[in-house]
Amino acid sequence: MSDGFRITRLAGVTARLVAHDWPFARDHEAEIAEHWQARRARSPGMFDGTVLLARAWSVADGIARVDLFAARYSSFIAYRDRGRTEAGVVNAFAAIVPGSLDGGVLLGAMGTHTANAGQLYFPCGTPDLDDVRGETVDLAGSAARELAEETGLALPADAATDWVLLAGEGQLAFLRPVRFPETADALCARIEAHRRREAEPELAGIHVARAADGPEATRMPGFVRAYLADAFAV
Numbered sequence: 001m002s003d004g005f006r007i008t009r010l011a012g013v014t015a016r017l018v019a020h021d022w023p024f025a026r027d028h029e030a031e032i033a034e035h036w037q038a039r040r041a042r043s044p045g046m047f048d049g050t051v052l053l054a055r056a057w058s059v060a061d062g063i064a065r066v067d068l069f070a071a072r073y074s075s076f077i078a079y080r081d082r083g084r085t086e087a088g089v090v091n092a093f094a095a096i097v098p099g100s101l102d103g104g105v106l107l108g109a110m111g112t113h114t115a116n117a118g119q120l121y122f123p124c125g126t127p128d129l130d131d132v133r134g135e136t137v138d139l140a141g142s143a144a145r146e147l148a149e150e151t152g153l154a155l156p157a158d159a160a161t162d163w164v165l166l167a168g169e170g171q172l173a174f175l176r177p178v179r180f181p182e183t184a185d186a187l188c189a190r191i192e193a194h195r196r197r198e199a200e201p202e203l204a205g206i207h208v209a210r211a212a213d214g215p216e217a218t219r220m221p222g223f224v225r226a227y228l229a230d231a232f233a234v
Contacts, residue, residue: 004168004169005168006167007164008064009062010064010162010165011162012063012161013066014063014064014065015067015068016066017132017137020055022069024089025075032072032074035077035078035081036078039081046073048072048073049072049073050072051071051072051076051128052126053069053076053092054068054090054092054172055069055089064163066137066172068092091172093124093125093126093139094124094139094140094142094174095123095146095175096143096144096146096147096155097177097178098147098151100180100183100187100208101179101184102184104183104184104208105208105228105231106122106188106209107220108203118219119219120216120224121220122224122227123203127139139174140176149202150202152191152197156180159176159179160177162176164176166226168223168226169223171223175223210232211232212231
């Protein structure tokens with residue numbers, strides 16, 4: 001355990017799309033709509049699309065298996081913000097953890113138009129229907145897509161395929177650490193050039209972590225702090 005999160009190293013992750021009648025979304029429509037309007041007033045760029053949430057998961061023989069179902073983003077945000085009152089439904093997502101040649105770990109500062117404005121995250125997003133391949137949900141592809149969209153970086157051809165799962169606080173964070181063959185300064189310059197080309201960049205900036213307890217730690221969600229504490233301890 002680290003910072004309230006259970007850490008499990010994995011050889012692989014498989015996910016599938018299943019049908020699920022979510023009682024929270026069905027029984028709290030008015031509350032969800034009101035909450036969404038309040039959140040939109042603070043962050044007008046938020047979009048109420050379809051996201052995939054987890055209703056069941058397990059780990060056996062180093063492989064994580066996850067069942068995901070489709071839900072409106074507004075329902076997820078209301079559920080998350082009220083403290084995840086329904087057991088069994090969690091936010092499962094995948095992310096690349098970009099590491100540099102000189103030992104830094106890169107995090108993005110979320111833009112003001114996002115639901116997590118100002119926080120420092122690994123490039124990631126809640127999986128959606130673009131990640132569905134038949135009955136399979138491609139979490140590895142989701143992580144690579146988010147990395148490319150937010151930073152302009154593509155995975156090195158020899159990138160490691162192992163995962164680290166952090167489970168806690170209503171989240172399943174499937175993190176794939178990848179070491180890039182460039183220094184942190186070089187990677188930051190590439191990401192900044194990508195940001196300048198974007199009409200509405202997802203990230204407001206980039207941060208390089210070299211320790212788990214730096215001055216920016218208060219801007220990191222729990223799973224990020226827990227991962228860094230474990231990674232830098234090793």
